[in-house]
Amino acid sequence: MNARTLSPLDRLLAGIERALETVAGAPEANRASPARGTADAELDDAERRHAAGLMRINHTGEVCAQALYDGQAAFARHDGNREHLLHAAAEETDHLAWCAERLKELDSRPSLLNPLWYAGSYAIGALAALAGDAVSLGFVVETERQVEAHLAEHLERLPAQDERSRAVLAQMQADEVRHAQAAQARGGIDLPFPVPQLMQASSMVMKTVAYRW
DSSP, X not given: OOOOOOOHHHHHHHHHHHHHHHHHSOOOOSSXXXXXXXXXXXXXXXXXXXXXXXXXXXXXXXHHHHHXXXXXXXXXXXXXXXXXXXXXXXXXXXXXXXXXXXXXXXXXXXXTTHHHHXXXXXXXXXXXHHTOHHHHHHHHHHHHHHHHHHHHHXXXXXXXXXXHHHHXXXXXXXXXXXXXXXXXXXXXXXXXTTXXXXXXXXXXXXXXXXXXX
């Protein structure tokens, strides 16, 4: 049987469904959490709040990643690149589910501003895609490189005994490296100044706000 070709309306409706699931639903991971089998450590109140703040940032980062990929996929010019972006988004769904699970374990919650983060990131992803697939894939490369560095920082900042959170972030970091390499291999270009710097600045705003809210 031939696979059905999705119309623009089909893709729009599927995108709306993914958006609602991302910001208001409970996405399910296809892979087991890397924290499975790792005992939860005793954390005092300050350590628990700090770990939860870091994991809330990472959960918000995954909301943004879903939105970026969805926006880029919706306006990708070639079907192969669209499928590549959607496949990467599926792995990011694992990250989203893992972070949500860890937040619950830490008696905390996602960012209250996730709908705004999603909307803004979707718009950025769409603009990147409209600039062409090479730029869009280059945006993926730069985003994943920055996320990799950010995760390395969080691995250092977690409470030393919080091995469950550390296991999740370590696997996420490995996946982001892979996503950057794959996007570059498909023709992603280096983004010109000042785009990477603006991306870093917007990321800093998100991290500062999401840590508490």
